[in-house]
Amino acid sequence: MGRLFVVGLGPGAPELLTLEARAALERAEVIVGYHAYVDQVRCWRPGVAIRATPIGAERERAQEAVQLAAMGRTVALVSSGDAGVYGMAGLALEEWERVPAAQRPALTVVPGVTALLAAAALLGAPLGTDFAAISLSDLLVPWPSIVRRLEAAAAADFVLGLYNPASATRHWQLGAAVGILLQHRSPDTPVGVVRAAYRDGQRTAIVALGEVPAQPVDMLTILIVGNSHTRRCHDWLLTPRGYRSRPDEAASWVPG
Amino acid sequence: MGRLFVVGLGPGAPELLTLEARAALERAEVIVGYHAYVDQVRCWRPGVAIRATPIGAERERAQEAVQLAAMGRTVALVSSGDAGVYGMAGLALEEWERVPAAQRPALTVVPGVTALLAAAALLGAPLGTDFAAISLSDLLVPWPSIVRRLEAAAAADFVLGLYNPASATRHWQLGAAVGILLQHRSPDTPVGVVRAAYRDGQRTAIVALGEVPAQPVDMLTILIVGNSHTRRCHDWLLTPRGYRSRPDEAASWVPG
Numbered sequence: 117m118g119r120l121f122v123v124g125l126g127p128g129a130p131e132l133l134t135l136e137a138r139a140a141l142e143r144a145e146v147i148v149g150y151h152a153y154v155d156q157v158r159c160w161r162p163g164v165a166i167r168a169t170p171i172g173a174e175r176e177r178a179q180e181a182v183q184l185a186a187m188g189r190t191v192a193l194v195s196s197g198d199a200g201v202y203g204m205a206g207l208a209l210e211e212w213e214r215v216p217a218a219q220r221p222a223l224t225v226v227p228g229v230t231a232l233l234a235a236a237a238l239l240g241a242p243l244g245t246d247f248a249a250i251s252l253s254d255l256l257v258p259w260p261s262i263v264r265r266l267e268a269a270a271a272a273d274f275v276l277g278l279y280n281p282a283s284a285t286r287h288w289q290l291g292a293a294v295g296i297l298l299q300h301r302s303p304d305t306p307v308g309v310v311r312a313a314y315r316d317g318q319r320t321a322i323v324a325l326g327e328v329p330a331q332p333v334d335m336l337t338i339l340i341v342g343n344s345h346t347r348r349c350h351d352w353l354l355t356p357r358g359y360r361s362r363p364d365e366a367a368s369w370v371p372g
Numbered sequence: 373m374g375r376l377f378v379v380g381l382g383p384g385a386p387e388l389l390t391l392e393a394r395a396a397l398e399r400a401e402v403i404v405g406y407h408a409y410v411d412q413v414r415c416w417r418p419g420v421a422i423r424a425t426p427i428g429a430e431r432e433r434a435q436e437a438v439q440l441a442a443m444g445r446t447v448a449l450v451s452s453g454d455a456g457v458y459g460m461a462g463l464a465l466e467e468w469e470r471v472p473a474a475q476r477p478a479l480t481v482v483p484g485v486t487a488l489l490a491a492a493a494l495l496g497a498p499l500g501t502d503f504a505a506i507s508l509s510d511l512l513v514p515w516p517s518i519v520r521r522l523e524a525a526a527a528a529d530f531v532l533g534l535y536n537p538a539s540a541t542r543h544w545q546l547g548a549a550v551g552i553l554l555q556h557r558s559p560d561t562p563v564g565v566v567r568a569a570y571r572d573g574q575r576t577a578i579v580a581l582g583e584v585p586a587q588p589v590d591m592l593t594i595l596i597v598g599n600s601h602t603r604r605c606h607d608w609l610l611t612p613r614g615y616r617s618r619p620d621e622a623a624s625w626v627p628g
Contacts, residue, residue: 124489126390129392130391131390131391131392131395132390132391132392132483133390133391134382134387134388134389134390134391134485135386135387135388135389135390135391135394136385136387136388138391139387198485198489198492198493199493200489200492200493200497200498200499200500201489201499201503202501202613205493205496205497205500206497206500206610206611206612206613207613208497209496209497209605209608209610210605210610210612213605213606213610225492225493225494225496225497226493227388227485227489227490227493228485228489229390229454229483229484229485230489233380233454233456233457233483233484233486234483236454236456236481236483237454237455237456237461237481237482237483238481240461240465240481241455241456241461241462241464241465241481242456243457244456244461244462245458245507245513246504246505246506246507246513246518246521247457247504247505248502248503248504248505248530249502250502251501251502256613256614257501257502257614261529262502264528264529265502265528265529265530267528268524268525268527268528268530269504269524269525269528269530271524272520272521272523272524272525273517273520273521274504274521274524274525349465349466349469350469352465352479354462354465354466354469355462356462356466357458357462357463357512358513
């Protein structure tokens with residue numbers, strides 16, 4: 117019987133792959149994925165069969181991976197970050213379900229470090245407490261649904277991770293989102309802007325919410341918008357979890 | 373100068389550690405963490421200095437790690453999952469800030485696979501689209517704030533990850549949370565209940581939202597509550613990302 121691994125590659129650096137993801141990629145006879153991601157794998161698995169597909173062809177990519185596995189091959193379908201977060205896991209499952217039961221391959225989803233966690237680590241500790249992830253791409257979800265989620269999350273003081281803030285064809289969504297957030301949060305609210313986390317060209321900045329629309333953003337950028345407790349801590353971003361300092365801790369501690 | 377790595381160990385299995393986390397643990401002269409987590413590390417780093425602290429002593433653990441690093445040691449402070457998600461990163465940053473500038477150690481947060489992503493992978497593809505993470509622990513956050521977030525996230529149709537649903541001393545919060553969610557979602561809404569993901573005793577179940585209060589839960593359990601589009605897909609949980617099936621795809625595909 118064939119086998120399909122749906123694998124999250126993490127943000128990009130091979131060091132942020134999990135060992136299980138690496139093992140799945142080593143076991144695979146065929147690796148299916150978007151050009152830029154499978155190229156990462158090619159360098160350490162020379163000779164493996166690679167099916168690279170263009171961006172936008174997600175459905176076809178999932179079909180091809182499932183089809184190959186249904187024919188008995190061991191296949192790794194790769195996503196950046198975590199395959200379950202705006203990645204290929206859902207499409208893979210939809211295609212897997214359509215295969216007649218007798219031919220359905222064994223299916224394993226291998227989790228990974230999603231962009232939100234990668235960006236958060238580079239910023240320090242911005243998540244801290246409850247958080248929400250929202251994609252600003254309205255290609256597959258109607259914009260009013262996105263607005264409803266932005267409003268709800270902003271009003272309930274979630275830390276917010278904004279995926280897909282802009283692309284070659286989407287320019288106005290981030291400005292519109294910030295407008296909504298500013299109805300609930302101070303323009304001074306700190307926001308982490310991270311581009312290409314753990315990849316060439318990595319860039320991190322901490323700016324005020326009111327300044328966000330002036331930031332250059334693209335498909336490789338993710339933003340983390342602080343809640344009402346988030347603050348800068350030197351070059352880091354910190355959302356306290358809620359631990360209260362005890363009075364006896366108030367005096368500054370000096371290392372021995 | 374000393375160095376502090378704040379390291380997410382992932383859900384438990386060594387295979388879900390990232391390579392960067394493993395490298396940080398190998399570099400560390402001292403490893404600081406909660407008993408159960410550092411025990412995982414002890415077996416493959418025999419002889420390394422280990423400072424294991426009891427549960428509840430998070431502030432002391434962060435202080436000790438920062439203090440050792442400020443004295444020039446290379447220290448790894450470990451959290452399960454991702455250190456930034458209900459983990460040690462925030463406390464570490466607070467303690468780091470209190471060290472006089474000249475003694476402040478270099479600080480690196482190493483991201484990890486948080487419990488939500490681990491559970492989601494075991495369930496298939498429940499996250500699919502926008503999601504929110506909420507901890508039901510009211511030890512550090514007032515319950516009314518938690519209620520406000522549950523209401524907002526439920527009303528705006530987020531998939532929900534519920535961390536810390538119960539503990540030895542907290543029993544009623546999950547039932548109360550489900551009561552709030554049922555005001556916005558059908559009792560048939562599928563919910564994934566995952567205990568001890570990627571550890572001994574792992575257990576996953578998919579139940580209806582209305583049945584959740586009857587499930588046994590503890591500190592090792594996480595729940596993923598579907599949104600209005602989430603459905604069962606054989607033994608898996610699927611939240612479609614929003615891709616619409618094209619009419620020409622409607623006929624069931626048969627592998628060649």
